[in-house]
Amino acid sequence: MMSGGALLLGDARLPTGGHTQSAGLEPALLTGLSPASIPGFIVSRLRTCVRVDAGTAVVGLRLLYAGAPLDPVVDAWCARTPSEVVQAASIEAGRGYLRLHQRLTGFATATPALPRPLAVAALAHSWDLSAAELARIICHDDVQSVCSAALKLTPCDPVDTVSWAVAAGDEADRVVTEVQGLDDPDDIPAAAAPEMELWQHAHGNASRRLFRA
Amino acid sequence: MTARTTRVLARLTADGSVQVELATGLLAPRVVRQHGTTVEIALVATGATLLGGDHLRVELSAQDGTCLVVRDVAGTVAYAGGGRISHWDNEIQVGPSARLVWHAEPLVLSDGAQVHRETHADVAGHGRLLLRDTVVLGRAGQAGGELTCRTRIWHDGRPLLAEDLVLDRHTRALPGVLGARVLDTATAAGWRPEGPPDATVLHLAGEGAMARSIVDEAHHSEIHAVWRQWADQQCASL
Secondary structure, eight states: OOOHHHHHHTOTTSSSOGGGOOTTHHHHHHHTOOGGGHHHHHHHHHHTHHHHHHHHHHHHHHHHHTTOOSHHHHHHHHHTOOOHHHHHHHHHHHHHHHHHHHHHHOOOOSSSOOOHHHHHHHHHHHTTOOHHHHHHHHHHHHHHHHHHHHHHHSOOOHHHHHHHHHHTHHHHHHHHHHHTTOOOGGGSOOBOOHHHHHHHHHGGGOSSOSSOO | OOOEEEEEEEEEOTTSOEEEEEEOSSEEEEEEEEETTEEEEEEEESSSOSOTTOEEEEEEEEOTTOEEEEEESSOEEEOOOTTOOEEEEEEEEEOTTOEEEEEOOOEEEOTTOEEEEEEEEEEOTTOEEEEEEEEEESSTTOOOOEEEEEEEEEETTEEEEEEEEEEOHHHHTSTTTOOSSEEEEEEEESSOOOOOTTSOEEEOSSSEEEEEEEESSGGGOTHHHHHHHHHHTSOTTO
């Protein structure tokens, strides 16, 4: 059974600023991604950056349960996230989770800023989530960020976006299976999508944008 | 399958000159020139390579205070391997205050080629590494073979860059993975150079930078200009 904490973390109504995130869709569409390619775009992300984030979150959760510092996993995530624009956007998104966490529990990290997957992992730790639940949340949130942003960026039937999320289910399952047992920062997946990284990097200078990232 | 290892090791001697140790594998290292603490090496193919089943290994080491400049004499074509995978491993060490610049020429994947490449680099504090990496999927008129690239660069004992590229036909057809046939990259480790104003330079979180261009024709890459600027800042004595 899903825990209450897992459902809260998977819910976009959690006040952490999720509405500012398009999971890379706005930069992709601005650069010329065809709306018809959005389902493939979701799979691309699950194969690459979402695997990195889910693996990072799982290893971070294990370190938190062990009472160990997060620095090695922060370093590992940074090495897998070469663009400073993408790094900054993730840290800004992480701030929303840290702020909520701090208000709820007085949580404070030794590191003032954490990338989003580790900020989510810290809340998951407070709410006693399992590694598999956390990995599932990271996948779900990314897929749903693309789907809900698509409704704002390119007019379409909301039912279509649900069908994209359902179709990506097998790939999300593979991510969860692959990362749920990780405990070493060096083993975090490092799969990259270079074109997408350049799109997201350029978003730092985009003059007309609805979403932060 | 045993690797045929090409090895270049530069170390400082007591009188301040550079001593070079060389070993020939599928590529043969040749000293082009030597001046002060800088030594320039050319890598020359000793036969047709990269063929299916080849295991090419390159070990480069610039020790304490030396400057090692490596040039490829020509690009490398990976030929159709008849289902046999070719392996290419690079192992790079840059010692304290050492410099290593590898002016690598393009790796071209023919139709039917399958290449696994691994690059591992360790850069000590105050060492600097500059790498060029140009991958071309397909010779003229081809869609190109399959490539996986695993890159791990460490600086001062911490991970600086970790990247796995899976460029099989299915994956690179996914939106946002590659989108063109040439991926051109310059990576600086140990310092963070700025690029020309119109080039895309990613500032790594650690001391390093990566400039990247994805184009259909290699000569349109922005990285030529970036490379000239970054390489000029190294090993000034040459």
